[in-house]
Amino acid sequence: MDQPGEGARPDSGRETARAASAPDPLEAELSPAEDRIVVTEWSRRIPPIMAWVPHMRIGKRWFNILWLLPIGVVLLIAGIAVAQQLRTYPAVQQFIHTYPGQGSFQPPVTLGFPLWLRILHFLNLLFIAFIIRAGIQILADHPRLQVDAGSTPGREWLRLRGPVPPDRMKQEPPERAWTAKDDAVTLPRWLGLPGIRHSIGLARWWHFSCDLLWLVNGVAFYVLLFTTGQWARLVPRNWDVIPNAASTALQYLSLDFPTNEGWTQYNGMQILVYFLAVFIAAPLAFITGLLQAPAIAARFGLGWGRINRQVARCVHFAVLTFFVLFILVHTVMVYITGLLVNLNHITTGMNTAAWAGLWLYVIWMVIVVALWWAASPLTLRYPRVVQKTGRLLVGWAKGLLEWRDARATYPERAVSSFFWPNGTLPTSQVYATLRDNGFRDYTLRVDGLVEHPVVLSYDQLKAMPRQEQITQHYCIQGWSGVAKWGGVPMRDIVALVRPSPQARWVVFYSFAAGTEGGRYYDAHKIEHMRHHLTILAYEMNGEPLNVLHGAPLRLRNELELGFKMVKWIEAIEFVESFEHLGAGQGGYNEDHEFYGYRMPI
Ligand SMILES: Nc1nc2c(c(=O)[nH]1)N[C@H]1C(S)=C(S)[C@@H](COP(=O)(O)O)O[C@H]1N2
Ligand SMILES: [Mo]
Numbered sequence: 001m002d003q004p005g006e007g008a009r010p011d012s013g014r015e016t017a018r019a020a021s022a023p024d025p026l027e028a029e030l031s032p033a034e035d036r037i038v039v040t041e042w043s044r045r046i047p048p049i050m051a052w053v054p055h056m057r058i059g060k061r062w063f064n065i066l067w068l069l070p071i072g073v074v075l076l077i078a079g080i081a082v083a084q085q086l087r088t089y090p091a092v093q094q095f096i097h098t099y100p101g102q103g104s105f106q107p108p109v110t111l112g113f114p115l116w117l118r119i120l121h122f123l124n125l126l127f128i129a130f131i132i133r134a135g136i137q138i139l140a141d142h143p144r145l146q147v148d149a150g151s152t153p154g155r156e157w158l159r160l161r162g163p164v165p166p167d168r169m170k171q172e173p174p175e176r177a178w179t180a181k182d183d184a185v186t187l188p189r190w191l192g193l194p195g196i197r198h199s200i201g202l203a204r205w206w207h208f209s210c211d212l213l214w215l216v217n218g219v220a221f222y223v224l225l226f227t228t229g230q231w232a233r234l235v236p237r238n239w240d241v242i243p244n245a246a247s248t249a250l251q252y253l254s255l256d257f258p259t260n261e262g263w264t265q266y267n268g269m270q271i272l273v274y275f276l277a278v279f280i281a282a283p284l285a286f287i288t289g290l291l292q293a294p295a296i297a298a299r300f301g302l303g304w305g306r307i308n309r310q311v312a313r314c315v316h317f318a319v320l321t322f323f324v325l326f327i328l329v330h331t332v333m334v335y336i337t338g339l340l341v342n343l344n345h346i347t348t349g350m351n352t353a354a355w356a357g358l359w360l361y362v363i364w365m366v367i368v369v370a371l372w373w374a375a376s377p378l379t380l381r382y383p384r385v386v387q388k389t390g391r392l393l394v395g396w397a398k399g400l401l402e403w404r405d406a407r408a409t410y411p412e413r414a415v416s417s418f419f420w421p422n423g424t425l426p427t428s429q430v431y432a433t434l435r436d437n438g439f440r441d442y443t444l445r446v447d448g449l450v451e452h453p454v455v456l457s458y459d460q461l462k463a464m465p466r467q468e469q470i471t472q473h474y475c476i477q478g479w480s481g482v483a484k485w486g487g488v489p490m491r492d493i494v495a496l497v498r499p500s501p502q503a504r505w506v507v508f509y510s511f512a513a514g515t516e517g518g519r520y521y522d523a524h525k526i527e528h529m530r531h532h533l534t535i536l537a538y539e540m541n542g543e544p545l546n547v548l549h550g551a552p553l554r555l556r557n558e559l560e561l562g563f564k565m566v567k568w569i570e571a572i573e574f575v576e577s578f579e580h581l582g583a584g585q586g587g588y589n590e591d592h593e594f595y596g597y598r599m600p601i
Contacts, residue, residue, distance in 0.1 A: 031518020142478030150416030205390025244268030295600030298406035303472030486539030522587035
């Protein structure tokens with residue numbers, strides 16, 4: 001290989017030493033960012049578009065899911081009538097007599113409800129409430145669900161807004177392309193967390209932080225269940241649970257309820273639903289969450305096929321729906337099957353109808369509601385605190401995922417026919433001139449803490465070893481796509497410039513500004529730059545990279561989320577720390593949208 005950079009820049013020892021310590025001139029073009037959100041400013045850049053009540057597709061037609069309410073009421077009334085009629089038949093009465101609800105599938109548990117169980121039960125509610133709100137906010141940032149790995153518009157089965165405008169799907173000219181950010185919707189602030197459009201950065205800190213607390217709570221719950229014998233309440237011993245569940249369902253539906261033996265024995269219906277919530281839905285939420293992580297998907301090849309990330313996202317949503325329904329129905333059943341006694345079981349831990357149970361419950365609910373009410377306003381006022389607290393709580397756990405080596409590449413037929421675009425196009429004259437000349441005059445500057453800073457021309461870059469890979473891109477907002485990328489391995493650039501031992505982060509500067517002005521940039525761990533799948537791409541799907549997707553050069557680091565793949569790269573700088581850059585958070589979206597700088601999930 002000829003040595004690109006030779007001749008492009010004098011390479012005497014003294015020159016290099018001086019260059020090595022000099023900051024890249026683009027450092028001065030980064031913008032500071034505020035530590036708070038001024039909603040009117042935010043709305044000026046990204047005007048609110050209120051989310052619809054979800055619409056679901058059945059065949060070719062879309063239905064507002066609110067239709068499920070009247071349909072549900074009608075079905076319920078019909079169900080009650082049928083159940084009451086059935087109970088007049090001797091055979092059915094005999095069946096209910098044989099399977100009253102309780103039975104050998106769950107022998108009585110005489111341990112009562114210990115304090116730990118009562119506390120963990122209510123903490124569970126608190127955490128899951130915020131997980132659900134933040135989860136809905138995350139959904140609102142790519143308000144469509146589809147099982148298609150390429151997130152192709154038009155293939156979704158659930159959406160919170162109308163279709164992507166067909167004339168803007170063509171992506172030509174690039175300014176007209178419908179970006180993922182255009183697609184995001186606003187939520188009411190009492191529902192979403194924090195509600196404003198494209199606040200996914202903050203919603204994710206809430207989601208992941210509460211996830212971790214919920215997980216710890218859940219693990220403690222499992223351990224205590226199985227060490228104290230309380231598991232016997234939730235795990236049916238034999239198949240008698242099925243006819244007993246059918247029997248209890250019928251009894252409930254006929255509005256002539258089975259006797260409430262909840263202190264010692266759950267009935268068939270209860271035990272099945274509780275088992276489902278504790279042992280199936282909760283682990284499934286965790287697993288389908290993890291499967292959406294780019295680092296995990298890139299390890300296990302989930303960029304296409306049956307369990308691709310979009311499928312994981314759909315199942316994750318189904319689990320959310322289950323939990324919402326569970327909480328509603330469970331609460332209503334607690335009220336109508338013996339309010340005071342039931343509340344005493346789970347608050348005071350006594351089998352009485354004392355009022356104390358109700359008061360304790362009300363106090364806890366007031367706390368939950370107050371936190372619910374305060375969460376969005378406080379998040380908007382102190383977003384940087386949310387970011388830093390989140391990083392402290394879960395940053396380390398997210399970092400662990402980077403240990404899972406991204407290795408998945410895909411066959412040609414996995415390439416997505418549609419690839420969502422995102423980001424703010426470069427508007428500078430310098431860029432326009434380069435573009436109009438087909439980037440013939442483009443040069444890439446690589447400097448900072450390196451022994452051998454270089455300036456590489458477009459031709460020199462193309463003369464370096466070329467690597468092609470078919471990999472998956474995963475945007476923080478939720479869409480994904482597979483494309484074939486061709487370009488220069490970053491490890492060759494690293495070998496060429498020889499970073500000094502202090503260099504720990506590699507900063508990519510874009511020709512483009514971010515939404516609030518100042519250059520778009522992002523910092524990556526230097527270790528990732530030596531990864532065999534990290535490249536500077538100048539081709540996409542066998543063609544020269546187009547302007548929309550980042551011409552002349554964009555980064556691919558398959559371990560991280562899409563926003564870290566800086567497009568329209570102007571310069572690369574090796575640094576020891578990124579604290580002095582911009583607002584010091586590690587990148588443009590980290591500074592301005594409160595994202596984390598390590599984003600393998
Ligand atoms: N310079 C610059 N690079 C950027 C962005 C941007 O706004 N400016 N957006 C990022 C985001 S959020 C994503 S998801 C990807 C999108 O790449 P694509 O348009 O090729 O799909 O680019 C990333 N790179
Ligand atoms: Mo993104």
